[in-house]
Amino acid sequence: MNRKIAYSGIARLSLYYRLLASLEKTGEEIVSSENLGRKTGCTAAQVRRDLASFGSFGRPGSGYDVKGLKETISKILGKDRGWKVALVGVGNLGSALLSYDGFRPQGFHIVGAFDNDKELFGKRCGDIKIQDIRNLDRSVAYSQNIKIGIITVPAPSAQEVANKLVSCGLKAILNFAPAKLSVPKEVELQNVDLSQELDKLSYLLRSKGE
Amino acid sequence: MNRKIAYSGIARLSLYYRLLASLEKTGEEIVSSENLGRKTGCTAAQVRRDLASFGSFGRPGSGYDVKGLKETISKILGKDRGWKVALVGVGNLGSALLSYDGFRPQGFHIVGAFDNDKELFGKRCGDIKIQDIRNLDRSVAYSQNIKIGIITVPAPSAQEVANKLVSCGLKAILNFAPAKLSVPKEVELQNVDLSQELDKLSYLLRSKGE
DNA sequence: GAGTGTGAACTATTTCACAGCT
DNA sequence: AGCTGTGAAATAGTTCACACTC
Numbered sequence: 001m002n003r004k005i006a007y008s009g010i011a012r013l014s015l016y017y018r019l020l021a022s023l024e025k026t027g028e029e030i031v032s033s034e035n036l037g038r039k040t041g042c043t044a045a046q047v048r049r050d051l052a053s054f055g056s057f058g059r060p061g062s063g064y065d066v067k068g069l070k071e072t073i074s075k076i077l078g079k080d081r082g083w084k085v086a087l088v089g090v091g092n093l094g095s096a097l098l099s100y101d102g103f104r105p106q107g108f109h110i111v112g113a114f115d116n117d118k119e120l121f122g123k124r125c126g127d128i129k130i131q132d133i134r135n136l137d138r139s140v141a142y143s144q145n146i147k148i149g150i151i152t153v154p155a156p157s158a159q160e161v162a163n164k165l166v167s168c169g170l171k172a173i174l175n176f177a178p179a180k181l182s183v184p185k186e187v188e189l190q191n192v193d194l195s196q197e198l199d200k201l202s203y204l205l206r207s208k209g210e
Numbered sequence: 211m212n213r214k215i216a217y218s219g220i221a222r223l224s225l226y227y228r229l230l231a232s233l234e235k236t237g238e239e240i241v242s243s244e245n246l247g248r249k250t251g252c253t254a255a256q257v258r259r260d261l262a263s264f265g266s267f268g269r270p271g272s273g274y275d276v277k278g279l280k281e282t283i284s285k286i287l288g289k290d291r292g293w294k295v296a297l298v299g300v301g302n303l304g305s306a307l308l309s310y311d312g313f314r315p316q317g318f319h320i321v322g323a324f325d326n327d328k329e330l331f332g333k334r335c336g337d338i339k340i341q342d343i344r345n346l347d348r349s350v351a352y353s354q355n356i357k358i359g360i361i362t363v364p365a366p367s368a369q370e371v372a373n374k375l376v377s378c379g380l381k382a383i384l385n386f387a388p389a390k391l392s393v394p395k396e397v398e399l400q401n402v403d404l405s406q407e408l409d410k411l412s413y414l415l416r417s418k419g420e
Numbered sequence: 421g422a423g424t425g426t427g428a429a430c431t432a433t434t435t436c437a438c439a440g441c442t
Numbered sequence: 443a444g445c446t447g448t449g450a451a452a453t454a455g456t457t458c459a460c461a462c463t464c
Contacts, residue, residue: 002448006433014409018388032445041390044445045435052447060441060446077409078416085408092306097404099302102388106405107412147420148411171420172411178228178312180251188414190407194307195316197400198295199224199287201358201382202317204398206288210357210381212426216455242423254423255457262425270424270463 005053012050013073015040020070032063079107084146086112086170088161089153090120090130093176097152098125111144112136116157133164141168148172155179215263222260223283225250230280242273289317294356296322296380298371299363300330300340303386307360308335321354322346326367343374351378358382365389 005013019040023031033047040047051057051064054076058064074080085103087094090113097103098113113125114133123130140146149165151158151173158177165173172188175181183189215223229250233241243257250257261267261274264286268274284290295313297304300323307313308323323335324343333340350356359375361368361383368387375383382398385391393399 008433010410010413011403011406013413014403014406015390017409018405019390034445039390043435046433048445048447049434056447058446061444062442063445076413076416078412079409081412081416083408083412083415092309093303096302096306100404102405103408106408108405108408147415148408172415174407174411180225180229180249186418188411190411192402192404192407193221193224194310194402195228195312195318196221196224197384197402198293198313198316198318198358199227199289200220201384201398201400202288202291202293203220203223203286205293205357205382206286206291208396218455244423253457256455258424259426259456266425268424271422272464273423 001055002049002053005050009046009050009053010077012040012042012046013077015042016047016050017070017073017077017079020066020073023066024070028066030063031066031069033058036064074107081107083108083148084144085110085148085150086114086136086141086146086165087150087152088114088133088136088165089151089157089177090115090117090125091152091154094150094152095125097150098128101126108148110150111146112140133161136164136168138168141170146170148174151175151177151181153177211265212259212263215260219256219260219263220287222250222252222256223287225252226257226260227280227283227287227289230276230283233276234280238276240273241276241279243268246274284317291317293318293358294354295320295358295360296324296346296351296356296375297360297362298324298343298346298375299361299367299387300325300327300335301362301364304360304362305335307362308338311336318358320360321356322350343371346374346378348378351380356380358384361385361387361391363387 016036033044037044037047057069057072085108087110113128113130114136115130116133120130121132149170151161153161155177158179159181162181162183166183166187175191178193178195226246243254247254247257267279267282295318297320323338323340324346325340326343330340331342359380361371363371365387368389369391372391372393376393376397385401388405
């Protein structure tokens with residue numbers, strides 16, 4: 001057992017998980033690294049290496065047990081924990097995320113939505129009532145066991161919101177604002193940067209002469 | 211001049227670009243790799259290495275010219291091309307992206323929005339009228355010079371939409387559906403996978419015992 | 421003096437290829 | 443026979459450190 005997974009392996013585990021969930025639905029019981037790889041866009045070697053960093057889950061000669069591996073990965077990723085999430089910034093993107101029903105089955109439950117626009121207070125979005133951001137404090141976060149925050153405010157307010165989330169004791173932030181946030185190193189930060197994704201496509205197109 | 215940029219360098223160029231645009235607004239004229247790095251979360255060495263893959267843009271002793279470097283990166287990334295984009299799937303996320311006004315200034319212009327839901331045809335979202343997906347064909351894409359497609363449909367229809375976009379001659383796809391798409395290798399594909407981002411946070415939290 | 425551009429060293433990640441298990 | 447788990451090799455990416463330029 002090779003104890004250290006490549007950082008990029010984590011993202012692949014997420015893909016494997018989703019594929020396993022779908023294989024389970026269609027009744028597949030066993031899957032090989034070859035297949036798991038092809039269906040997630042990874043190589044068989046990556047699949048085996050990634051999984052082997054956490055233990056020996058496969059059976060030589062046959063492959064991996066779909067249901068078992070799915071549960072194993074769920075535990076590795078911590079998806080079995082049922083994370084509670086707070087979202088700040090109920091604009092276009094924020095409300096889209098609130099209404100998205102794909103997070104819950106993945107183990108993420110948005111339990112609070114906050115904004116600073118009076119007009120929105122009390123309105124519902126999905127099944128959550130939008131609250132004044134000032135209602136979010138350490139004790140609320142603690143009592144609701146909220147550990148993850150999603151930032152969907154405009155870039156200029158993003159750092160301020162991040163500070164707030166940190167001061168409320170949240171441990172992880174998913175940031176959609178196109179801004180570089182500073183958070184204490186013990187707080188995990190992931191950025192989703194839509195313009196950056198388009199820039200990558202643009203570069204690839206341009207560099208092949210489109 | 212070191213001709214080959216690391217793939218991950220492209221994403222950083224996008225960050226540098228955005229920072230330079232903001233420095234330009236505040237009237238800064240010169241920036242060092244040190245500063246550019248700190249403000250984008252990269253190292254000074256990365257900044258210099260990334261830029262040096264395309265030429266010598268800095269002045270030893272002072273740094274990089276903000277305006278000039280911004281324009282250079284714009285060209286490198288192909289942002290100066292003014293890409294036309296079609297979006298398919300005007301649900302929550304799709305309409306959020308249509309209404310988002312951050313793409314245009316970045317050189318990406320969504321010129322068409324398509325769905326298969328009759329109820330939506332003719333409605334406006336942002337300043338675009340939603341059309342029947344059947345209205346999107348090769349000649350429309352060609353005449354409007356649409357090269358990039360954004361997929362914001364549910365996972366089960368994503369591959370079908372991708373096929374359609376490819377058959378319309380689009381050269382790049384930004385996919386938000388949690389599905390692994392197959393496209394010809396000459397078509398560029400980037401995935402934005404929100405559950406995956408949450409999974410990464412979940413893993414990091416779990417692995418540090420939160 | 422200050423800061424770039426870049427070889428060279430280092431670290432991370434991927435791929436190869438095969439011994440060993442079922 | 444088929445497929446995993448894993449050393450070893452190969453490749454990719456990052457950091458160091460400094461000669462050189464302004």
